[in-house]
Amino acid sequence: MTVTAESRTVELDPRRNVPGTRPGFSATLRAEWIKFWSVRSTAWSVIAMFVIGAGLTTLICATSAEWLASAEADESPGSFITWGMLLAQVTAIVLGTLTVTSEYGTGMIRATLAATPRRGSVLAAKAVVLTGTLFVAGTVTAFAGYFGGNWFFANEGIGITLSEDGVLRSMLGSGLYMAGLGLLAAAVGLLIRHTAAALSIVLGVVFVVGNMVVLLPGAWGDWTAKLMPGNAGSSVATPRPFNPVLLDAWPGFAVFSAEVAVLLLLGYLVFQRRDA
Amino acid sequence: MINVSGLTKKYGDKTAVDDVTFTVATGRVTGFLGPNGAGKSTTMRMVLGLDRPTAGSVTVNGRRYRDSPAPLREVGALLEAKALHPGRSARDHLRWLAASNRIPTSRVDEVLALVGLEAVAGTRVGKFSLGMGQRLGIAVALLGDPPVVVLDEPVNGLDPEGIRWVRTLARQLATEGRTVFISSHLMSEMALTADHLVVIGRGRILADCSMPEFIAEHAVSYVRVRTPQRGQVADLLRGAGAEVTPVDDELHVQGLDAAAVGELVGDKGLYLHELTLVRSSLEDAFMTLTSASVEYTARTRTDPAGALR
Numbered sequence: 001m002t003v004t005a006e007s008r009t010v011e012l013d014p015r016r017n018v019p020g021t022r023p024g025f026s027a028t029l030r031a032e033w034i035k036f037w038s039v040r041s042t043a044w045s046v047i048a049m050f051v052i053g054a055g056l057t058t059l060i061c062a063t064s065a066e067w068l069a070s071a072e073a074d075e076s077p078g079s080f081i082t083w084g085m086l087l088a089q090v091t092a093i094v095l096g097t098l099t100v101t102s103e104y105g106t107g108m109i110r111a112t113l114a115a116t117p118r119r120g121s122v123l124a125a126k127a128v129v130l131t132g133t134l135f136v137a138g139t140v141t142a143f144a145g146y147f148g149g150n151w152f153f154a155n156e157g158i159g160i161t162l163s164e165d166g167v168l169r170s171m172l173g174s175g176l177y178m179a180g181l182g183l184l185a186a187a188v189g190l191l192i193r194h195t196a197a198a199l200s201i202v203l204g205v206v207f208v209v210g211n212m213v214v215l216l217p218g219a220w221g222d223w224t225a226k227l228m229p230g231n232a233g234s235s236v237a238t239p240r241p242f243n244p245v246l247l248d249a250w251p252g253f254a255v256f257s258a259e260v261a262v263l264l265l266l267g268y269l270v271f272q273r274r275d276a
Numbered sequence: 277m278i279n280v281s282g283l284t285k286k287y288g289d290k291t292a293v294d295d296v297t298f299t300v301a302t303g304r305v306t307g308f309l310g311p312n313g314a315g316k317s318t319t320m321r322m323v324l325g326l327d328r329p330t331a332g333s334v335t336v337n338g339r340r341y342r343d344s345p346a347p348l349r350e351v352g353a354l355l356e357a358k359a360l361h362p363g364r365s366a367r368d369h370l371r372w373l374a375a376s377n378r379i380p381t382s383r384v385d386e387v388l389a390l391v392g393l394e395a396v397a398g399t400r401v402g403k404f405s406l407g408m409g410q411r412l413g414i415a416v417a418l419l420g421d422p423p424v425v426v427l428d429e430p431v432n433g434l435d436p437e438g439i440r441w442v443r444t445l446a447r448q449l450a451t452e453g454r455t456v457f458i459s460s461h462l463m464s465e466m467a468l469t470a471d472h473l474v475v476i477g478r479g480r481i482l483a484d485c486s487m488p489e490f491i492a493e494h495a496v497s498y499v500r501v502r503t504p505q506r507g508q509v510a511d512l513l514r515g516a517g518a519e520v521t522p523v524d525d526e527l528h529v530q531g532l533d534a535a536a537v538g539e540l541v542g543d544k545g546l547y548l549h550e551l552t553l554v555r556s557s558l559e560d561a562f563m564t565l566t567s568a569s570v571e572y573t574a575r576t577r578t579d580p581a582g583a584l585r
Contacts, residue, residue, distance in 0.1 A: 012302065012453030014277065014337040014423040017349040023378040031376035038368035039361055107359040111416065114324050114353055115376040117342035275327040 025125065028116050032125040035112075036133070041098050046137045049091040049178070054144035056084030061149030069156035077158050078166065078239035084145050085138070085174045085237050089230070092134050092178040093202050096185030099130050101195040113276045123190075123268055130186060131179035138178030142171045142237070166239035169249060173236035176253065180233055181206070184260045190267030206230035214243065232256040277302050277455055278323060278424065282332035285318050285479075292318045294479035295332070300457045302423075305450045307470030308459040311566050315479040316459040317355075320428050323457075324353055336424055348377040352417035353426040358409065362402025366393055366412050369401065370419060379420050387415040406433030414442070424455040431465055443469045463562035477566040494561035499529040499537050502550035509546055516540055526550075 036042055060083045068077050103109040116122050153159045162168050185202045192198040210230035225231055226247050233256030235241050236249040278300035285293040293315040300306045310316050321327040323334050325341040336351050344350045370384040388394050391411040410433050417425055431439045446469050450456045460466050473490050475483040503509045510520045510527055518531040529537055534553045541548055
């Protein structure tokens with residue numbers, strides 16, 4: 001057995017390395033940006049959004065153009081031009097959830113909070129990176145779907161121009177809605193901390209519950225349907241919704257944003273208090 | 277320098293860390309020793325501001341961890357090797373950490389070389405062995421060239437060469453004047469690495485002393501005597517002021533050395549079948565100290581002869 005001798009103490013300024021001021025939000029943002037793009041799931045989610053969103057819109061426009069141009073059509077082409085985004089929502093939800101839950105699932109959250117102890121900054125940086133990416137991806141996807149689908153509409157003489165009522169708004173609205181959904185999923189992820197559970201809840205609320213409450217009777221049922229996050233938020237992403245009961249684009253998006261903000265605030269409060 | 281003062285952490289009615297106070301001084305390696313579940317990791321998480329203490333406080337270099345402008349430049353920590361995303365490469369993991377504290381990116385390759393992971397820098401860490409993960413964890417700890425280094429069970433999963441490397445590294449960091457705080461549940465490891473020991477069991481501090489003090493105080497030695505005339509010999513030795521404990525067919529004698537025992541017995545013309553000086557190892561000292569505080573105990577008979585090392 002060896003006992004090492006007391007080492008000679010060398011004076012080392014404990015703060016020699018430490019700057020006087022904090023690295024600032026841009027450093028946290030940069031760290032989250034690197035983190036976000038250095039796992040494969042991010043690129044795959046964005047690619048999936050584009051393929052599903054733009055691809056399915058083009059496909060449904062191609063197959064419905066002839067019917068929409070005929071006299072028996074009882075829907076507007078405007079309801080079809082962002083149709084693929086309804087399914088592309090899944091990718092935004094997956095990406096939003098993973099941004100948070102993958103940190104908890106792997107224990108990475110401890111490394112994150114050791115590097116940046118101010119949790120509000122971490123959450124804000126994550127939100128900026130996530131919503132920025134989803135807004136751009138959602139908008140680009142919606143435009144690609146529009147150009148793809150409209151080519152078939154134009155061939156049947158029912159083409160829609162970007163200047164038509166609500167078309168341009170629905171392109172940017174698609175980006176906004178994707179960003180909001182991602183944030184909603186991230187907030188739920190922050191509360192639940194478990195990928196599968198958080199995903200099931202968000203997908204369930206947006207796709208299953210959101211569509212089932214439409215069947216509820218009376219004014220109470222109507223309002224429940226209008227206020228469900230997926231129903232309230234998606235109006236802004238389409239020039240003319242299929243379901244006329246839903247809230248108008250901007251009022252709907254305001255309701256949706258408020259819902260996201262409440263969940264995010266709850267998530268933030270829990271995040272601040274919780275042991276990592 | 278780390279100051280832990282009255283630190284307490286309760287989970288419901290279970291107390292994981294119970295009013296713990298100690299100081300980790302600069303320029304030496306302080307071993308944080310305790311059985312699994314003793315509260316080591318919980319204490320270290322509170323040092324890093326990850327867990328909120330129920331009571332008490334921790335400061336690093338005189339301020340709370342979260343008040344440091346750039347904590348990675350002040351405190352480097354290896355918490356768990358698994359605090360990594362399996363899909364991210366080692367270099368990317370270090371890159372985002374460096375960015376968060378504005379540490380130059382060139383430092384990433386430096387620490388990768390330091391821990392011997394340059395060749396696998398671009399490999400996803402999910403493919404890493406436990407030992408490689410541990411090396412990456414140490415690279416993370418050293419990234420900000422911090423004056424305080426906190427390593428939670430750093431030798432877990434390392435091969436003998438890796439264990440020796442960590443030992444040398446810890447000593448070197450201390451010699452450079454850094455504060456080095458290492459937890460382990462292996463006394464034998466700490467005996468080789470630490471200058472100072474803080475022993476914890478069931479959330480309480482059981483010892484806080486230098487390694488030589490710990491040995492003097494807790495590593496007992498006694499003379500083992502085997503004789504066909506146990507009663508007579510025992511009385512004789514007790515008469516000479518020794519403390520005699522009969523164990524099976526042996527007598528354990530404390531207070532007299534082997535020579536004195538042999539001479540006393542020889543003078544009376546009694547027989548001796550064995551006369552051995554038994555010095556318990558640090559491991560045994562640690563076991564004795566913490567036995568009351570081990571949460572889960574496996575019932576195995578330990579061989580007292582194994583104590584001789």
